[in-house]
Amino acid sequence: MVDGRLNxxxxxxxxxxxxxxxxxxxxxxxxxxxxxxxxxxxxxxxVYKHFPRKEDIYTEIHKFCCDKSQDDxxxxxxxxxxxxxxxxxxFTIVYSIYMNIEKDPExxxxxxxxxxxxxxxxxxxxxxxxxSHFEPWIPKIEKCIEAAVKSGDINATISPRLSIYFTHxxxxxxxxxxxxNQTVVNYEKEKEEIANEAILFAxxxxxxxxxxxxxxxxxxxxxxxxxxxx
Amino acid sequence: MVDGRLNxxxxxxxxxxxxxxxxxxxxxxxxxxxxxxxxxxxxxxxVYKHFPRKEDIYTEIHKFCCDKSQDDxxxxxxxxxxxxxxxxxxFTIVYSIYMNIEKDPExxxxxxxxxxxxxxxxxxxxxxxxxSHFEPWIPKIEKCIEAAVKSGDINATISPRLSIYFTHxxxxxxxxxxxxNQTVVNYEKEKEEIANEAILFAxxxxxxxxxxxxxxxxxxxxxxxxxxxx
DNA sequence: GTCTATAGTAGGATAGAC
DNA sequence: GTCTATCCTACTATAGAC
Numbered sequence: 453m454v455d456g457r458l459n460x461x462x463x464x465x466x467x468x469x470x471x472x473x474x475x476x477x478x479x480x481x482x483x484x485x486x487x488x489x490x491x492x493x494x495x496x497x498x499v500y501k502h503f504p505r506k507e508d509i510y511t512e513i514h515k516f517c518c519d520k521s522q523d524d525x526x527x528x529x530x531x532x533x534x535x536x537x538x539x540x541x542x543f544t545i546v547y548s549i550y551m552n553i554e555k556d557p558e559x560x561x562x563x564x565x566x567x568x569x570x571x572x573x574x575x576x577x578x579x580x581x582x583x584s585h586f587e588p589w590i591p592k593i594e595k596c597i598e599a600a601v602k603s604g605d606i607n608a609t610i611s612p613r614l615s616i617y618f619t620h621x622x623x624x625x626x627x628x629x630x631x632x633n634q635t636v637v638n639y640e641k642e643k644e645e646i647a648n649e650a651i652l653f654a655x656x657x658x659x660x661x662x663x664x665x666x667x668x669x670x671x672x673x674x675x676x677x678x679x680x681x682x
Numbered sequence: 683m684v685d686g687r688l689n690x691x692x693x694x695x696x697x698x699x700x701x702x703x704x705x706x707x708x709x710x711x712x713x714x715x716x717x718x719x720x721x722x723x724x725x726x727x728x729v730y731k732h733f734p735r736k737e738d739i740y741t742e743i744h745k746f747c748c749d750k751s752q753d754d755x756x757x758x759x760x761x762x763x764x765x766x767x768x769x770x771x772x773f774t775i776v777y778s779i780y781m782n783i784e785k786d787p788e789x790x791x792x793x794x795x796x797x798x799x800x801x802x803x804x805x806x807x808x809x810x811x812x813x814s815h816f817e818p819w820i821p822k823i824e825k826c827i828e829a830a831v832k833s834g835d836i837n838a839t840i841s842p843r844l845s846i847y848f849t850h851x852x853x854x855x856x857x858x859x860x861x862x863n864q865t866v867v868n869y870e871k872e873k874e875e876i877a878n879e880a881i882l883f884a885x886x887x888x889x890x891x892x893x894x895x896x897x898x899x900x901x902x903x904x905x906x907x908x909x910x911x912x
Numbered sequence: 913g914t915c916t917a918t919a920g921t922a923g924g925a926t927a928g929a930c
Numbered sequence: 931g932t933c934t935a936t937c938c939t940a941c942t943a944t945a946g947a948c
Contacts, residue, residue, distance in 0.1 A: 457914055457948085479802075481711040485940060495916050496941090506940070565802060568858075572709075572798055575862025582867060608886060613870055614879045618852050621859075625851030628798075628858070632805025637812060640843055649844045657887035662838060715925060725931055730927075 464502050467492050468516050471509060476562035479569055480510055514570070514577040517563055518584060529592065535605040538596035539655065539668040540677070541589070542619055546651050547678060549623035551643070564627050590616060600660065605668075608659030619654040626650065694732050697722050698746050701739060706792035709799060710740055744800070744807040747793055748814060763825035765835040769885065769898040770907070771823055772849055776881050777908060779853035781873070794857050820846060830890065835898075838889030849884040856880065 458466060470492045474483045485506055489496040503509045528544065531537040547553055552560040570577035593616050600606040626646065629637045639646050648671055655665050688696060700722045704713045715736060719726040733739045758774065761767040777783055782790040800807035820843060827842040856876065859867045869876050878901055885895050 459914080463914080479709065479711070481709070484938085486938090497917080497943090498915060500941070501915085504941090568798065568802055571858055571861055571866065572795060572802070573862070575864055575866045578859075578862070579864055579866045587868075608882075608892060610883070611871065611879050614876060615883060617867060617869060618880060618883045621855030622848050622851050625855040625858075628801055628855075629808075629851075631801055632803070632808070634805055634809055636801065636805045636809045637847060638817075639847060641841065646844060649841050650848060652838075653840070653845060653848045653887035656838060656889060657883035659886060726926095727931060734927095736925080 460502065463494075463498070464512075467494075467499060467502060467509065468512055472513055472516075472562050472566070473558070475510060475513055476565035476569075480506075480573075513566065514580075517566060517577070518581055528589070531592075531596075533592070533595035533599040535596070535600040535603060535660070535664055536668050538593065538600050538658075539660075539665075540674060541593055541596060542654050542658070543651055543669075543671075543674045544678060545616075545619055546623045546647050546654070547675075549620070550626050550650070551647050553679065561631070564631065568628060568631070586620065597658070600658075600664070605661055605664035606659040607661055610659050615654075615658050618657060622650050622654065690732065693724075693728070694742075697724075697729060697732060697739065698742055702743055702747075702796070703788070703792050705740060705743055706795040706799075710736075743796065744810075747796060747807070748811055758819070759822065761822075761826075763822070763829040765826070765830040765833060765890070765894055766898050768823065768826035768830050768888070769890075769895075770904060771819070771826060772884050772888070773881055773899075773901075773904045774908060775846075775849055776853045776877050776884070777905075779850070780856050780880070781877050783909065791861070794861065798858060798861070816850065827888070830888075830894070835891055835894035836889040837891055840889050845884075845888050848887060852880050852884065 467488075471483075471488050474487055474491055478487075483506075485496055485499065488506075488509065489499050492499065499509075503512070528537075528541060531540070567578055567581065590613060594612040597606065597610070597612040597615070641649070651669070651671075652665065655669060656662075660668075697718075701713075701718055704717055704721055708717075713736075715726050715729065718736075718739070719729050722729065729739075733742070758767075758771060761770070797808055797811070823846050824842040827836065827840070827845070830836040871879070881899070881901075882895065885899060886892075890898075
């Protein structure tokens, strides 16, 4: 194999990244130790030297995925609580979850599969990922919603937290139904248009007035802004 | 075992219904033939007599679930295309998917798990179920949306098909995140309130004016109507 | 210290013979 | 129905190569 000899840390990292697609596509049970060794280009014995049990690789993969997606959306933290920020955040949620801008599509798909598998198991990975990567944004979003209500851009009584999760769920479920190779749900639209409609649906769902949507939601502007900070 | 001797058809049916929770909770690979036999209260050989391969049981379960859920929502077919009907349909989607009125909770959970597993595999089950149980309602819903637009209750330009799927996806994803025993997402609300908020979010997302929502959406009335026809 | 090769245990899945 | 054979799996242990 190309790799030659690696030190302990390097080898561990190599095994982890090589094996992610296996666990993502086959699940825990169907990923055999033989397949793992083959995919890594090393002997089974070596794998066992670094990870005494198959389960250790699985949990390590989850940790790796949690660390890795340390998103750099930090610029959102500095945003003023406003309707414009709220629109930007909704756009970001849908685009980063469903459109996977500037991520390797294969890598993104593997991550999603691992996430959905977790939800069919104990949900540990999903829970810790959510707590560390999504939950922290909620207070910020709530403030934006507050600001939008104050400025009269939102004229419905909504639960901010639930509304955010509904938006999140639409994006997640669009992913879920796009996982299989065949068409499960026929949306009859291109991916970009689906994302655009989803954002509009969510903005209306959040109670934004049509004037506010027209004023603050411009897909092209937001996209260029989004790309700039990614 | 209680069952005693059954003829071929009865035994097949008994095996199928006994084994659903196994495949739903453990997946294909982790459901061993031994477990299957134990759960059915028969020998492994007898199982193999009726289903030559383990896979045959799995596919039979999918067929069984597709047939079984021949929902009796047929009264919806007779509804006039109107805003009121649209609201009723959105209510029905959220309630039948997320609230599982008048279904055994365990049975409902098994069905969901099978569905989500299918989406991580080839998606055959999910695709055929969708085609036979959800897709047929779409033309009806589209007509209701048309009627609502005409009567001025909807004042946004939306894609009817996508909007319906977004509503569907919210309900499905609420299920998905409720599958694990631990709390993955903290909604901070009771299930019924979540459903109520989801319906309101969807109605606004569909572009319904707040007047129309106030006029046509009354949870208690709809619930009693829904229960009556179930 | 990194790695391979090989041999082997214990147990489960599948399936045929009886 | 039981018994048995075959294959595959997770995992261990050792001996030695670079």
